[in-house]
Amino acid sequence: MSTPGTHGERLATRSPLPQVHLKHTGRWISAVIVLALLVLLAIGASQGDIDYAAIPSYLVSPVILEGLVNTLILAVVAQVSAIVIGVFIALMRISQNPVASAFAAGYTWLFRGLPVLLQILLWYNLALIFPRLQLGIPFTDIVFVDLSTNAVMTTFVAAFLGLALNESAYMAEIVRAGLKSVDRGQIEAAQSIGETPAQRMSRIILPQAMRVIIPPTGNDFINMLKGTALASVIGYMELIKAANNISSFNLQVMETLIAAAIWYMVVVSVASVGQYYLERGFDRQDRRPGGPPKATSLRRRVAADLGRAPMIRSTP
Amino acid sequence: MTQALRTTDPAPVLEAVAIDKYYGSNHVLKNVSLEVHPGEVVCIIGPSGAGKSTFLRTLNRLEVPDSGEVWVGGQPMGFELRGGKLYELTERRVAAQRARTAMVFQHFNLFPHLTVLENVIEGPVQVQRRKAREVRSEAVAILERVGLGDKIDQYPGQLSGGQRQRVAIARAVAMRPLFLLFDEPTSALDPELVGEVLEVMADLARDGMTMLVVTHEMAFARQVADRVVFMADGAIVEQGPVAQVLEAPREQRTQQFLQRVLA
Numbered sequence: 001m002s003t004p005g006t007h008g009e010r011l012a013t014r015s016p017l018p019q020v021h022l023k024h025t026g027r028w029i030s031a032v033i034v035l036a037l038l039v040l041l042a043i044g045a046s047q048g049d050i051d052y053a054a055i056p057s058y059l060v061s062p063v064i065l066e067g068l069v070n071t072l073i074l075a076v077v078a079q080v081s082a083i084v085i086g087v088f089i090a091l092m093r094i095s096q097n098p099v100a101s102a103f104a105a106g107y108t109w110l111f112r113g114l115p116v117l118l119q120i121l122l123w124y125n126l127a128l129i130f131p132r133l134q135l136g137i138p139f140t141d142i143v144f145v146d147l148s149t150n151a152v153m154t155t156f157v158a159a160f161l162g163l164a165l166n167e168s169a170y171m172a173e174i175v176r177a178g179l180k181s182v183d184r185g186q187i188e189a190a191q192s193i194g195e196t197p198a199q200r201m202s203r204i205i206l207p208q209a210m211r212v213i214i215p216p217t218g219n220d221f222i223n224m225l226k227g228t229a230l231a232s233v234i235g236y237m238e239l240i241k242a243a244n245n246i247s248s249f250n251l252q253v254m255e256t257l258i259a260a261a262i263w264y265m266v267v268v269s270v271a272s273v274g275q276y277y278l279e280r281g282f283d284r285q286d287r288r289p290g291g292p293p294k295a296t297s298l299r300r301r302v303a304a305d306l307g308r309a310p311m312i313r314s315t316p
Numbered sequence: 317m318t319q320a321l322r323t324t325d326p327a328p329v330l331e332a333v334a335i336d337k338y339y340g341s342n343h344v345l346k347n348v349s350l351e352v353h354p355g356e357v358v359c360i361i362g363p364s365g366a367g368k369s370t371f372l373r374t375l376n377r378l379e380v381p382d383s384g385e386v387w388v389g390g391q392p393m394g395f396e397l398r399g400g401k402l403y404e405l406t407e408r409r410v411a412a413q414r415a416r417t418a419m420v421f422q423h424f425n426l427f428p429h430l431t432v433l434e435n436v437i438e439g440p441v442q443v444q445r446r447k448a449r450e451v452r453s454e455a456v457a458i459l460e461r462v463g464l465g466d467k468i469d470q471y472p473g474q475l476s477g478g479q480r481q482r483v484a485i486a487r488a489v490a491m492r493p494l495f496l497l498f499d500e501p502t503s504a505l506d507p508e509l510v511g512e513v514l515e516v517m518a519d520l521a522r523d524g525m526t527m528l529v530v531t532h533e534m535a536f537a538r539q540v541a542d543r544v545v546f547m548a549d550g551a552i553v554e555q556g557p558v559a560q561v562l563e564a565p566r567e568q569r570t571q572q573f574l575q576r577v578l579a
Contacts, residue, residue, distance in 0.1 A: 188378055189425035193439030193491055194415025196408045203442060207429045282429075 051255055058246065058259035067242025068263050074156065074238060075225045078164040082224075083217065085164070086171025091201075093176055104172065111169035117230050120162030124234045126153050159231035167224060174216045178209035210282045218275030222268050239263055327390070329354045329494050329526055335374055335384035337367075337550075344370050345381070346550045352495065352528060357521045359537040360530045362547035363573055368530045369422075369499050371547070375528070376417045376497060377410055389416055389494045415443045418488035419497040422504050424480045426472040432459065432483050433468040439491045451490070458486045462516045478509030482516050495526035502533060534577060538562055546570045 058064055093104035111119070127149035136143035182205050190200040232241040243256035330352040337345035344367045352358055360368045373379035375386055377393045385402070386393040394410050395402035405413070418439075427435050436455040440446045459465055462482040472480055481501055488496050498517065502510040514536050521527055521540045531537060537544055537558065544561040546554045546569070554567045565571050 183425075185421060185423055185425035186427065189419075189421065189427065191378055191411070191414060192376060192417070192419040192421075192497075193487070194411050194413075194443040195439075196411045199411075199442055203438070204427055208427075 051252060054252060054255045055259050055262075058243075058252075058256050059262060061246065061259075063242045063246055064239070064256070064259055064263070067237055067239040067260070068267075070156075070236065070242075071225070071228045071238040071263075072267065074159055074163070074228045074231060074236070075221070078160050078167060078228075079221050079224045081160075081164040082167035082171045082220075085168035086175050089168065089172035090175035090179060093172060094179060108169045108172050111165045112173075114166070116162055116166045116227060117233065119166055120159055120230055120234060123161045124153060124155070124158035126158075155231065155234050155236035158234055159228070159236045163224065163227055163231075167220060170220060171217070174213055174220070175209070178211075178213035179205060181212045182208045207282070211279075214275070214279050214282060218271070218278070221275075222271055225267055225271060226264065327354075328352060328387075329389055330375065330528070331385075331387040332371070332375060333385045333387070335371065335381045335386070337370060337374065337379065337381050344550050345374070348384075348547075348550070348552055350545065350552065350555075352526060354494075354526055355524045356542050357525075357527045357529070357540055358543045358545060359541040360528065360545045360547060361532070361534070361537060361573075362553075366547040367550040368547050372419075372497050372499050372528060372530050376414050376419055378419075388413065391416075411443070415439065415491065416494050417497065418491040418493035418495075419499065420481070420484050420488050420501050422500040424472070424477075424484045424504070426480055426483055426487070428472050431469050431471055432464065432475070435472070435483055436487045436490045439487065444491070455486070455490050458489050459483070461519070462486050463512070476509060477505045478512045481505065481513045485513070485516055485520070489520065489525075495528060496520070498527065498529040498531070500530050500532065502531070532577070534562065534574075546573065548573070 089104045089107055092100040093108070095101055130149050133145070133147045133149050133152055134143050135145040186204055186208065187200055190204040195203065228236075228238050229240045231238050232244070235241065237245075239260040240257075243260040247253040247256045328351045330350075332348060332350045335345050335348045336343075348367070348371055350358075350371075360372065362368050370379055374381045374384075375388075375393070377386070380394065385395075391413060392402055393413055394405055396405055396409075397403075427438065430438065433452070433455055436459060437448070437451045440451040440455075441448050456465065456468060459468055462485060464479060464482055464486070467475060467479065467483075472483065475483065485496075485501075501517070502513050505513065510533070514533060517527070517529070517536070518540050529536075529541070541558050543555060544558055545552055546561055546565070546567070548569050554561055554565060554570045560566075561570065562574065565574060
């Protein structure tokens with residue numbers, strides 16, 4: 001090694017050489033191609049045989065809005081039920097009890113293995129094999145509940161059962177992966193301070209597993225929002241069925257379907273934003289030195305993201 | 317002097333009686349027995365693979381022995397004594413027994429989703445159902461004592477290894493346990509951070525805390541321990557006062573081990 005002094009002097013006196021940066025020609029070419037394709041698409045769309053002016057009125061027509069509300073109700077109810085069932089199936093799957101574990105494995109195998117549409121159709125047509133639903137003691141005359149299957153199995157119930165049970169099998173796998181992602185040492189630490197199995201699960205393991213569970217659950221919910229479209233097959237009044245109901249009168253098939261498509265995009269976009277904030281709520285352990293301060297309320301975080309201080313405004 | 321007084325104490329706080337443990341066909345603990353009296357500091361040393369950590373973990377039943385008994389404060393761990401028989405307890409009941417002990421782990425195992433203060437009050441509030449306000453002020457005092465009074469609202473991820481281990485010690489002390497178990501508490505630390513953790517442990521020992529420490533820190537054992545236990549091949553080879561085991565070991569295995577680690 002030569003003396004650092006001479007090096008330092010030479011480097012300090014020399015003026016830096018000019019640098020020539022990459023031209024990124026590929027970006028310019030691809031931009032031109034994409035732009036040209038978009039222009040072609042716009043020209044094509046403008047010459048199509050379609051009544052664009054009708055779409056805004058379909059967007060807010062009572063029939064479409066009813067379909068939208070029904071889509072949301074079905075998706076939320078089915079997803080929430082699937083999460084609850086999925087957590088239980090996942091807990092059974094990882095339990096020491098071999099009977100519970102085998103049952104959970106069989107449950108997942110069955111409800112994940114069949115197409116959702118098939119499951120919905122099977123539930124909807126249940127009356128063909130069981131005309132009446134009875135709860136009682138088998139091989140006796142004692143019956144507590146006796147209902148007509150067709151009265152119980154409405155389009156909503158059939159669609160709900162098909163979607164929720166199928167999704168619960170996926171949720172079970174998501175939850176199981178989340179639980180397994182928590183370090184074994186966490187369980188031992190919770191044991192060492194005397195926590196019961198229930199306390200370990202609810203206070204230590206699940207909160208940490210949520211970070212792994214939430215992103216795929218958000219994905220699944222978005223899938224569920226779109227999956228409700230299958231319920232149109234058995235006549236449940238969701239968005240697509242609503243669009244079809246209108247177009248069967250006036251034959252504006254594309255106009256009504258595009259209105260439905262716009263609503264799907266809106267709903268899915270809102271769900272994606274919600275997922276983003278939900279994930280941020282569980283990122284606390286990612287804090288490193290110099291990181292953001294302690295977690296604040298969801299409202300504060302949203303407000304901070306929008307670039308204004310959270311405050312409750314008094315009426316002027 | 318104190319040594320003689322302690323070993324004649326009539327009520328040991330911890331007794332392990334003839335513990336055996338197998339991993340498959342591997343006999344990892346062979347008829348291990350140990351008695352610890354209130355206020356004693358016992359260091360367990362020995363080559364890796366000797367079964368030191370496994371033995372320590374049988375004492376709070378993180379590891380279930382294949383045979384033998386562990387008595388904590390006069391109760392058989394994992395069992396209930398009724399009519400001269402030991403009846404196995406559910407995990408729920410075992411958890412209540414564990415709440416009378418506390419452990420410090422090699423890899424800290426702090427709860428990363430809880431702040432430093434929340435880590436320390438978790439056991440006393442959730443398990444022992446003590447009043448939150450009282451526990452908080454006690455926890456703050458313990459954290460100040462381990463030199464972390466200014467970190468109570470931080471998350472474990474924001475702390476250094478030495479700081480994390482001191483939080484883990486505070487979490488254990490807050491349980492007001494009958495004794496503290498330390499499983500190689502400084503083995504995962506950068507060398508320059510070992511001192512701050514050992515200092516906190518020595519401070520607890522001076523305060524009369526009953527401690528069982530699996531360690532490779534011979535200097536710590538020499539200065540703080542009342543008794544040293546040397547384990548090899550799943551058995552206790554030799555135990556006694558520091559002066560005897562570390563300065564004038566009787567067994568050849570102990571001599572060989574000490575020559576290697578002190579060389």
